[in-house]
Amino acid sequence: MSDINYSSLIELAVDLTSSLTSSDRFDRLLSTIRQTIACDAVVLLELQGEQLKPLAQQGLTADCLGRRFDVEAHPRFAAICSSRAPIRFPVDSPLPDPYDGMLLAHDGDLPVHACMGLPLLADDQIIGVLTLDSMTPKVFDEIPQRTLDIISLMSSATLKTAILLQQLEHRSLHSQLVVEELTLEALTKDGGELIGSSPVMDKLKRDIDLVAPSDFSVLIEGETGVGKELVARTIHRRSNRLHGPLVYVNCAAIPENLIESELFGHVKGAFTGADRSRAGKFSIANQGTIFLDEIGELPLAAQSKLLRVLQNKEIQPLGQDNTETVNTRVLAATNRQLKVEVEEGRFRADLYHRLSVYPIHIPPLRERGGDITLLSGYFCESARRKLGLRQLTLESRAIQRLQAYDWPGNVRELEHVISRAALIARGSSDSSIVRIKESQLGYLPELPGITQVQTSAEGKLRTEYQADSDLGLRDATDAFQRQLLLDTLHQEDGNWAAAARKLQVDRANLSRLAKRLGVLVNKSIVVNKNIVINKNIGVKEKPD
DSSP: OOOOOHHHHHHHHHHHHSSOOHHHHHHHHHHHHHHHSOOSEEEEEEEETTEEEEEEEESBOGGGGGOOEEGGGOHHHHHHHTOSSOEEEOTTOOSOOTTTTOBTTSOSSOOSOEEEEEEEEETTEEEEEEEEEESSTTTTTTOOHHHHHHHHHHHHHHHHHHHHHHHHHHHHHHHHHHHHHHHHHHHHSTTOSOOOOSHHHHHHHHHHHHHTTSOOOEEEEOOTTSOHHHHHHHHHHTSTTTTSOEEEEEGGGSOGGGHHHHHHEEOTTSSTTOOSOEEOHHHHTTTSEEEEETGGGSOHHHHHHHHHHHHHSEEOOBTOSSOEEOOOEEEEEESSOHHHHHHTTSSOHHHHHHHTTEEEEOOOGGGSTTHHHHHHHHHHHHHHHHHTOSEEEEOHHHHHHHHHSOOTTHHHHHHHHHHHHHHHHHHTOOSSEEEEOGGGGTTSOOOOOEEEEEEEETTEEEEEEEEOTTOOHHHHHHHHHHHHHHHHHHHTTTOHHHHHHHHTSOHHHHHHHHHHHTEEEEEEEEESSSEEEEEEEEEOSOOO
């Protein structure tokens, strides 16, 4: 038997380093072995626990690949696995052959034939087996040991490469699934929905729907607490990068000397304390979205580095000579007026224009009209779940007080006020239905309004309305009209026509006045055994 063909060996080595699938590598390996050693069948098997799983074969029936061989149940396999050197079984070996009846070159039980097995080792641990069978007895006896050693090494390397690639693919898939799951959880957690139906919120939603599917950079501007992170999550969720990562970076929370490492990463030894290489946020967000919150706090030195990423899609980790390409969408947010920052030299003009390809402004809560009522209901339901209450509602006077406040802390402040009031209301209520009262809203200023006073004149009781002393003329007039309208609607059981007749005004004019004052009547019909009509009269929104 001649030694192994070096041209075949070189071709096999090239195959191992090329971008082939594991199946292709196995087939090339077995073909190279058959070119070197004349045999009728060759099989590559991977050791998985106590079983050998065929990965590739030539010369056996196709069903071989579907079999799993228990090592202890097959003495020849057990002998190969317990050896550290190739085993040539004698032609008269009494050990049964695991491939009996599967050799394509012979039908029925295998007669006397040549059989050889090579244990495949990696890090001195057996990872698989290579078996060769030939219908020509003793054909393997004269094969040089050096040829067998080379075949064993190449087979082990091929199998080890396949196992490592399989592990990497599995880890990569698992990591991707984890990223998708965590991203989905972040996108759908409490506060994951834009609540509001005011005109300014409708415009905001249209802007998001327009820009989300693109890859444009977006600058999100708005006061503290308006929900800039929520808008960023919404844009990512509606983009083509939904299944990629959404990486959050608070630029104001990173020390200036660590910003470059945090964003772009570093290699081991790049600076004192860099005991290992570390990927930056842009690398982690590759194929996804990076959200740079408080971008206005970024130092000028770091701004120039960020500008290069936006222009060239390239990053350069600290201590590394070459650059890396990233495909990351940038969303930035700030509560500053970046135009003013640019004019005063605290923010780069070129970076500002790169970031604000499509600027989005989030309106403050005080400009969102009736959204305060909707958000209050949303936060009440959230608090109800957290506190384990059966029901949590707001008294109408409490809603009016919420609507009268200007909310400098915006939506975040409203959420905290509702949560705190819900906790106080639960502690002072014995009912399963907890109602938040005006007095439980904490530090909010008292709501100006009208007080009902019963007076007696000429032997008759009369209801008079007295305005709070600090009310201006318009506020006192609005409060009086609102209270009088509510009382009349209650007296007329929510009948608008009857209320208009009693107040001696046109029905259409009354409807317009009620809309401006935020007075509405909710009607619900419940069909059970009887038909029940429920009416709820109250204030919907802060009046204009």
